[in-house]
Amino acid sequence: MHPYWFDVQHYINGQFVEGERHFEILFPATNEVIGRAPEGREAEVDAAVRAANTAFAYWSQMPPSQRRRYLRAFAEGIRAHEEELALTESLDVGRPIRENKASYVARVAANIDFFADFAVMHGSEAYPMENGYINYVLRQPIGVAALITPWNVPMLLETWKIGPALAFGNTVVLKPAELTPIGAWKLAQIAHEAGLPPGVFNVVHGFGPDSAGALLTQHPDVSLISFTGETVTGKAIMSAASRTLKRISFELGGKGATLVFADSDLDLAVETSVRAAFFNQGEFCLAGPRLLVQRPLYEPFLERFLARASTLQPGNPLDPETTLGALISREHVQRVRAYIDQAVAEGATLLLGGGPPHLPSPYHEGNFLSPTVIAHVQPHDRICQEEVFGPVVTVAPFDSEEEALAVANGVNYGLSSVVLTRDVGRAIRVAEALKVGTVWINDFFVRDLRVPFGGMKQSGIGREGGQHSLEFYTETKTVCLSNRS
Ligand code: NDP
Numbered sequence: 001m002h003p004y005w006f007d008v009q010h011y012i013n014g015q016f017v018e019g020e021r022h023f024e025i026l027f028p029a030t031n032e033v034i035g036r037a038p039e040g041r042e043a044e045v046d047a048a049v050r051a052a053n054t055a056f057a058y059w060s061q062m063p064p065s066q067r068r069r070y071l072r073a074f075a076e077g078i079r080a081h082e083e084e085l086a087l088t089e090s091l092d093v094g095r096p097i098r099e100n101k102a103s104y105v106a107r108v109a110a111n112i113d114f115f116a117d118f119a120v121m122h123g124s125e126a127y128p129m130e131n132g133y134i135n136y137v138l139r140q141p142i143g144v145a146a147l148i149t150p151w152n153v154p155m156l157l158e159t160w161k162i163g164p165a166l167a168f169g170n171t172v173v174l175k176p177a178e179l180t181p182i183g184a185w186k187l188a189q190i191a192h193e194a195g196l197p198p199g200v201f202n203v204v205h206g207f208g209p210d211s212a213g214a215l216l217t218q219h220p221d222v223s224l225i226s227f228t229g230e231t232v233t234g235k236a237i238m239s240a241a242s243r244t245l246k247r248i249s250f251e252l253g254g255k256g257a258t259l260v261f262a263d264s265d266l267d268l269a270v271e272t273s274v275r276a277a278f279f280n281q282g283e284f285c286l287a288g289p290r291l292l293v294q295r296p297l298y299e300p301f302l303e304r305f306l307a308r309a310s311t312l313q314p315g316n317p318l319d320p321e322t323t324l325g326a327l328i329s330r331e332h333v334q335r336v337r338a339y340i341d342q343a344v345a346e347g348a349t350l351l352l353g354g355g356p357p358h359l360p361s362p363y364h365e366g367n368f369l370s371p372t373v374i375a376h377v378q379p380h381d382r383i384c385q386e387e388v389f390g391p392v393v394t395v396a397p398f399d400s401e402e403e404a405l406a407v408a409n410g411v412n413y414g415l416s417s418v419v420l421t422r423d424v425g426r427a428i429r430v431a432e433a434l435k436v437g438t439v440w441i442n443d444f445f446v447r448d449l450r451v452p453f454g455g456m457k458q459s460g461i462g463r464e465g466g467q468h469s470l471e472f473y474t475e476t477k478t479v480c481l482s483n484r485s
Pocket of ligand 1: 148151152153175177179207209212214217233236237253254285286389415460
């Protein structure tokens with residue numbers, strides 16, 4: 001047995017539950033088996049939804065300030081387990097532990113804290129009418145929320161949904177990705193220690209499209225689904241959810257562009273675009289895998305960008321010196337390499353990387369790919385259109401603002417983009433013209449949890465964050481109060 005070993009369980013109605021069938025958990029950096037997780041089927045999904053439904057009766061009636069006490073204890077527990085969660089997230093995902101320790105776990109806890117406070121502070125609308133009547137609006141919890149999450153930033157996305165769902169009075173069944181089950185199990189343990197009442201928060205693991213995830217989307221007692229994952233999965237979920245008219249919120253794929261204008265600060269532009277391209281090994285919906293650089297800066301920028309990307313150090317994610325982790329699975333590495341190979345076969349030029357780095361045993365068995373930079377691509381090439389989801393960036397020059405915008409917007413996705421410029425007027429113009437849900441100007445992946453988050457086009461439906469989460473996770477009721485009695 002591996003020195004790290006996890007016997008992951010479901011968490012249903014306040015109890016940790018074994019499953020009948022299991023699947024293996026692999027450490028992406030070595031492909032060693034580091035544990036097993038149960039595959040939830042009808043029985044587990046049904047038990048979890050039933051428990052959540054029962055718990056809804058009292059959790060939804062609890063004053064938000066009382067729910068906040070539970071949620072604060074939960075967030076405090078996450079912070080108290082920071083070291084352990086940083087480790088398990090690296091084992092689950094393959095991300096360098098230094099990133100988890102720098103800010104990741106703190107952001108996981110903040111997702112819970114923020115919404116616990118937000119729910120206490122939100123007000124409502126009231127409209128006095130000319131005839132003396134008053135219309136006012138109540139916001140009420142909806143019911144059981146199915147939260148379905150991907151493998152790339154699991155705990156961050158799980159708490160991003162758990163926080164508002166619970167704070168606004170719903171109960172939860174979380175279905176984490178099969179490739180990263182450990183974090184959700186740890187969160188369940190922490191919620192349990194924090195004393196969350198049974199049934200309020202449940203976790204059911206699943207394996208593949210026909211198990212727990214799909215069953216949740218079909219369950220008649222699930223009222224809403226918040227899903228983050230691939231666009232094709234979103235379409236399948238939308239179709240399943242339509243049968244019982246569930247409320248949905250989708251955060252789907254992305255294909256962001258990083259637009260570097262000639263007036264940019266070169267140091268800032270290089271640092272920001274390297275982070276946007278390679279954070280989380282590029283397995284990031286918000287990444288900037290299409291680098292567009294205005295021609296006068298193209299050569300000096302490219303030289304610096306390649307030099308900086310070459311300093312990224314792939315290797316054991318648990319080593320604090322490692323700055324580039326492993327990809328999630330062997331199959332995923334093959335998929336990413338197929339994009340690179342096709343681009344090169346069609347005439348693109350490989351400027352950096354393209355294959356696995358030389359690593360000692362046991363990491364040479366892991367899912368590593370060197371930082372890869374590709375030039376001489378056309379905007380309509382497959383590698384410039386589809387979500388590659390790896391440490392791969394294409395780079396191309398542009399002349400005018402209009403040309404950069406046409407290329408940046410010329411994809412089916414619309415999640416986020418980065419703009420690097422010192423010209424405020426240009427920043428404002430370009431931000432307005434980009435067809436994406438989030439634009440960062442002179443930085444990347446900075447978020448205030450009050451702002452709406454989500455994508456345009458094939459990148460999603462709906463927005464979450466602050467007031468937008470309140471709108472998704474609650475039902476409104478209008479009360480018209482007459483002045484007659
Ligand atoms: P998937 O869509 O493959 O899976 C996401 C989740 O959905 C998993 O828990 C999966 O379970 C589950 N699932 C799969 N099929 C079904 C189904 N038919 N019904 C219900 N649930 C189902 O995404 P990945 O895990 O591969 O994650 C990567 C994707 O996530 C990328 O496209 C990325 O862009 C996107 N993403 C989007 C973000 C955003 O905010 N817009 C943020 C982060 C990622 P199982 O694992 O068991 O198959």
